[in-house]
Amino acid sequence: MNIANSHSNSPFSSHHAADNMEASGKLRRHKRLVMMAIKAFPGSTGGEIADIAGLEHVEAQRRISDLKRDGFVVYVGKRKCTVKGSMMSAVWEVE
Numbered sequence: 001m002n003i004a005n006s007h008s009n010s011p012f013s014s015h016h017a018a019d020n021m022e023a024s025g026k027l028r029r030h031k032r033l034v035m036m037a038i039k040a041f042p043g044s045t046g047g048e049i050a051d052i053a054g055l056e057h058v059e060a061q062r063r064i065s066d067l068k069r070d071g072f073v074v075y076v077g078k079r080k081c082t083v084k085g086s087m088m089s090a091v092w093e094v095e
Contacts (some may be wrong), residue, residue: 034063043090047083064091
């Protein structure tokens, strides 16, 4: 069971979905899409990254969190998201 890609207190179905995401290659593909968006548009918000990557906001935000946990990106400052219209953290690639 993949605890890293789901919360430890999540129901079994969440852990199962996380395992399927990894086994299918979808997790890696989505991380790559998100990372490409961040490289192309540094300082984008989660909403903007989702739009650029062609993912739902929640999916993009989960992959941003994964990339942050893995040490590839950081949040630096907040600004108004052009997609969501609310204040959101800006995401930058770690140099």
